Amino acid sequence: MRRSSPLAAFVATGLTLIVPLPAVPAHASTGSGAYVPGSAGLGDPYFPQAGNGGYDVGHYTIRLRFTPKTRHLGATTTITATATENLSRFDLDFSGPKIGKVEVNGERASYARKGQELVVTPRHGLPSGKTFTVEVSYAGRPKAIKDRALGVTGWIDTKDGAVVLAEPDGARSWFPVNDNPRDKATYTFEISAPEGLTVLANGEPKNSGVAGPRGGYRTSTWEMRRPMASYLAMVAIGKFKVTQGVVDGMPNITAYDPSLAKEFKHLHGITAKAITWESKILGDYPFSSTGGVADRLGVYYALETQGRPVYDAGMADEPTIVHELAHQWFGDSVGLRSWKDIWLNEGFASYAEWLYQEQHGGPSAENTFAEHYKHKAGSAFWKLKTGDPGRNGMFDWNAIYVRGAMTVHALRRKIGDETFFTLLRTWTKENRHSTVTTQDLIALAERLSGQNLGDLFDAWLYKAAKPKL
């Protein structure tokens, strides 16, 4: 993510409790081991309720029809998951519109909504190690999630459609989900919108991209075939000027709202240029297509939605495009196990901007670093811990973006250019489509450099103070 300006304060939305359908009793299945409820959260220190215990999602199929005129969404999400314990019931995260029905393995299941939790009780227990399917149908008007500290995420209405941007926990606004970055899955999107509108999503359009219109609606199918964290799932519906090209042998699909033509007409070209440069510096591009989508969203940020970042109006500058595309390696392919390590995403994506400038006639990264290092000890610039900024500080410009990039540069100074650039490519290769922690990075840097780097990372990440050089 990259923010362009301080965020306005927003009033947090209240939690809803919807009365469940008449409950169908769950029967304990035969077999060894007791059947127990999956946990309601995965214990992330910043988002303890996000994600759920007891299963691992393999694939989401999200079928939806959206009518911009009425803002009505009708949807069915089908989840294929594998139980990791004997489950008597399990939770999904869901804050979307009214549910019509829930089925597990084709049988009606009972459910209850408690805050952001959708508690599903299947007719039969789900044995550990077995794959099961959950189908949830819902309809109504989806709402964005407004957080005082983190801004607007989730389903965002636009003048002529809608766009989804869901970092860190907005995915639940539009589909039932195991909403934790450590449970990556593949996705199919089947999106119907009135004829004349364009639909984009992550990945590639299936077949020719669009099926024939049905009753005035046209259905577009998109597939993300590489593992993806739920906050990176994206659809964009509306009027778009689409450009299709090829970069490094793969599709480059970009689109902008026609009213943003002046600002974003270079989006396609810069995307191609940035991807080619980043593939040299960061290693092979991790997905099978690239691109970008620009629309008037009123959120004042851009987001690295997987394979195809989204840019709000005002976010068309080259460093921002370089930043969001660098996230394809740092954050999207190499994902987070815990949100407190958000600097691993933002520090490296911001440092990619510094490197891009250094190699394209701009200031050296050393100069950029030196400028920021001028902030006086004891000033507000140093007041949060980069390696654990707190939930409300996770997108703090100074602590996460600037000092995150400074941490990367301090590492480069310490281990030298040759080891540093080897580290970038080794990190993205060894952790491709996986999730990591800061400790994993320290371990790799120590392995490649042969140095003890504990003190350096401790000073840069875990002290709210200006580190000594």
Ligand SMILES: [Zn+2]
């Ligand atoms: Zn970012």
